[in-house]
Amino acid sequence: MQKFFSNRKLIIVMIAIIISMGLMAYSVTVRNNQKTPPLVQQFGNDVVGVLDHVVAVPTNGIKDGFTSVGTLINTYQENAQLKTQVDDLAQTKIQNQTLQHENKELKKQLKLNKTLTDYSQISAAVLTRSPASWQNYVIINRGQINGIKKDMPVMAGSGLIGRVVEVNKTNSKVQLISTDSQTSNRFAAEITTKNGGTVNGVISGYNGRTRQITMTQLNSNAKVAKGDTVETSGLGGLTPRGLFIGKVNLIKHDDYGLALSVGIEPATNLNNFTVVTVINRQIKGD
Amino acid sequence: MRSKIQIWVPVLLFGLMLFDGSLSTIFTSHFYNYPDVMISRLVLLGLVLVSFFLPDMKHLLLWAFIIGLFYDSFYTGILGVYTFLFPLIVYLTRQIRVYFTPTAIAIGAIYLIELTILESFVYGMNRFMGLTTATLANFIPDVLGPTLLLNLVYFVILYFPLRQLLLKLGGTTV
Numbered sequence: 001m002q003k004f005f006s007n008r009k010l011i012i013v014m015i016a017i018i019i020s021m022g023l024m025a026y027s028v029t030v031r032n033n034q035k036t037p038p039l040v041q042q043f044g045n046d047v048v049g050v051l052d053h054v055v056a057v058p059t060n061g062i063k064d065g066f067t068s069v070g071t072l073i074n075t076y077q078e079n080a081q082l083k084t085q086v087d088d089l090a091q092t093k094i095q096n097q098t099l100q101h102e103n104k105e106l107k108k109q110l111k112l113n114k115t116l117t118d119y120s121q122i123s124a125a126v127l128t129r130s131p132a133s134w135q136n137y138v139i140i141n142r143g144q145i146n147g148i149k150k151d152m153p154v155m156a157g158s159g160l161i162g163r164v165v166e167v168n169k170t171n172s173k174v175q176l177i178s179t180d181s182q183t184s185n186r187f188a189a190e191i192t193t194k195n196g197g198t199v200n201g202v203i204s205g206y207n208g209r210t211r212q213i214t215m216t217q218l219n220s221n222a223k224v225a226k227g228d229t230v231e232t233s234g235l236g237g238l239t240p241r242g243l244f245i246g247k248v249n250l251i252k253h254d255d256y257g258l259a260l261s262v263g264i265e266p267a268t269n270l271n272n273f274t275v276v277t278v279i280n281r282q283i284k285g286d
Numbered sequence: 287m288r289s290k291i292q293i294w295v296p297v298l299l300f301g302l303m304l305f306d307g308s309l310s311t312i313f314t315s316h317f318y319n320y321p322d323v324m325i326s327r328l329v330l331l332g333l334v335l336v337s338f339f340l341p342d343m344k345h346l347l348l349w350a351f352i353i354g355l356f357y358d359s360f361y362t363g364i365l366g367v368y369t370f371l372f373p374l375i376v377y378l379t380r381q382i383r384v385y386f387t388p389t390a391i392a393i394g395a396i397y398l399i400e401l402t403i404l405e406s407f408v409y410g411m412n413r414f415m416g417l418t419t420a421t422l423a424n425f426i427p428d429v430l431g432p433t434l435l436l437n438l439v440y441f442v443i444l445y446f447p448l449r450q451l452l453l454k455l456g457g458t459t460v
Binding site (some may be wrong): 016017019020021022023024026027028031037041044045048049051052054055056059060062063126128129130131132133134135137139165166173178180181182183205208209211269271272 | 419
């Protein structure tokens with residue numbers, strides 16, 4: 001026991017703990033306030049990111065290969081199903097195009113240049129996932145030089161999966177919507193009800209047991225029904241309006257009985273995506 | 287001979303760190319099968335085995351510190367967690383290695399104990415910073431249990447290959 005707790009060692013341990021606490025406090029402040037980590041840390045992350053290609057590219061390739069073989073088996077069935085959907089889709093697309101055109105014209109007449117629904121997209125591939133599960137981070141291969149900024153929302157497939165929390169020069173970290181961190185930024189969302197109205201609320205967490213996103217602070221007499229669609233409302237920050245989140249699956253009153261709390265079935269499988277789209281809102285917030 | 291260790295051991299540890307991330311990406315739906323979460327800790331296996339089989343490796347504490355710093359910066363963005371836990375694990379292993387004959391069973395047991403210490407510290411720090419709301423009653427069955435299981439499998443598969451590799455690097459023939 002003497003070996004463990006000699007005076008000199010105790011002092012070293014104390015100093016290490018103090019430095020560790022200091023570094024942690026510093027990192028948390030940087031994350032909460034500034035847009036990017038300090039240049040040295042960014043450089044380190046970029047170097048690791050580049051080196052990671054040596055490991056990540058082959059392994060991700062293997063994964064994609066296995067997935068392709070796996071999906072090959074039910075391709076025939078899927079094809080038949082999709083064919084029936086395609087006819088529908090063509091009509092919707094044309095309609096969408098016409099509406100978009102009309103919308104543009106009307107906006108021009110109103111002298112509205114950009115609204116909350118305008119955004120551009122930046123495609124990125126998933127480089128690696130943080131094994132430290134407490135963070136729920138995914139690291140993507142696009143950074144500052146590609147125009148990514150902190151707090152941009154990120155989509156995969158048809159649904160929202162999270163937001164950018166840290167940007168380096170050539171890679172950035174995305175915090176998934178499935179986090180239960182108290183300090184992460186939240187999405188403002190709205191539910192479109194059956195009679196055409198909207199109900200506003202906030203995405204406040206993720207229930208691991210039911211695998212549903214939790215949305216709270218909804219007006220308690222709102223007429224929300226199972227199957228209603230949930231999308232971002234574009235209020236606050238850098239999120240545009242109309243990013244699909246999921247469908248309402250469970251409706252209950254929150255712990256205090258004052259507001260509604262809703263469980264949302266995510267539109268995308270939060271554990272299975274290799275390509276993401278970072279959303280850049282055209283109208284500037286704040 | 288010594289310079290060979292000095293170069294290849296850090297490369298090995300760094301590679302294991304990157305493989306942690308890649309394995310987590312490939313097996314995302316298995317590792318993060320909520321509520322059960324398995325955390326891949328290949329780099330810890332590397333650190334423990336290096337401290338056991340290459341006792342005369344110089345600056346291992348320093349390398350553990352550097353690897354920890356990169357780990358923090360690249361994977362979590364919160365400096366100061368793994369930065370100090372990795373050297374602590376190395377230090378602990380070096381302290382207790384003299385009391386055990388380096389058999390697979392003894393090293394495996396020590397590895398699991400140190401993994402438990404590491405996970406508990408990491409959980410405690412994240413809880414302290416408010417980065418998770420999971421309670422201790424959630425942490426032990428949902429995270430610690432599956433993590434120990436996964437890393438035990440890693441140990442069983444990788445113990446002999448890694449041991450041979452390290453002994454070869456250290457210049458001892460088996």
